[in-house]
Amino acid sequence: MSGMSRIVKTITNVAFPFVMIYGLYIIARGHLIPGGGFQGGVVVASSLAMVLVAYGSIWIVGKVKEKNLSVLESLGAICFIGLGFIGVILILFYSSFEGSFLKNFLIGQDTIPIFNEIGKGISNINTAGIIPLMNFSVGMIVIAGLFVILLVMAYATRIKEGK
Amino acid sequence: MSRRNLVAAIFFAIVAIFLVFGALMMHPFGEFDEEHYPEMDQYIIDNTQNETGADNGVTGVVFDYRGFDTLGEATVLFTAVAGVILLFRRLKK
């Protein structure tokens, strides 16, 4: 498939940044409003799918390498598992720390002043410990994974020119 | 109607009867009496703001109380992407 008409491409150029910013907003406020890593990642991936439909898969494959998306997805998975293992590793340094795998280690301490408050009050974004960081890592996994699935399937089943 | 369709229709009717009577015998929609009181969910609703710090209870459950579920889910997504790329690699050239 080699792209659609000029009207579709123009509308896609206008609408694409708004959809993408909305998806990133849903990921970033996932611990305060309905949303989170999966839902926001799906919104961002659908904006990329809109570009894929409007411009055609051959144009996208020339611009985006498939290996870079694989690197992004692996990076998200490594961030997720690494955040889980920090809760175990902290036991070695602080003997009084009650740690476990996927322990929320940023809540209930004053040493590191990021995301460590308890969420009283309306929409305080500096709360919830490692949950926003895990939202971002899961968002990376979902964006890269769904876009790779759509890109590979669209490119493999494309219609040849001249048939 | 062949014999295969007849057997399939009988199986479908049995499953339909079991599912519909099972739905009719459940507790009323939206009401929890003493026997079906949701203790675990009530604990999570009461304590999610103090223990995880998140205002959103569903995010607190997904990423803190049940983090292993989310890890397995990410693994399933990763495996599906790897499978799709593996299946379509030979068609690309």
Add this chain to the structure above:
Amino acid sequence: MIYNIPYIAAIALILLGLYALIFKRNLIKIVIGILLIENGVNLFLITLAFRQNSITPIYPITGDKSMSLPVPHALTLTSIVIGVCVLALMLSLIVHIYRHYGTLDVRKIGREKE
């Protein structure tokens, strides 16, 4: 009995999917049946989470309202993502089957080469 109408709706969706799964021969229609069953199960979990006079489980809470149960919502979130993964794998395998056998009828697949 009138209070069990939401359960009946979920059961109807599941039975519709089971009908497509049993009686249809096209592979695409079988995949649609599997998706209908999955969506019926998700709808059933969401109906289990509802409480009378409740809001979504997100603070702040106002008045004397209660919150609906958060754990079925979380499990449904997991189920939806896994459904997308399974759908992608099934469609990829169907593309391969169509290129190899030239048909999507389940009764003709596997008998072409004899």
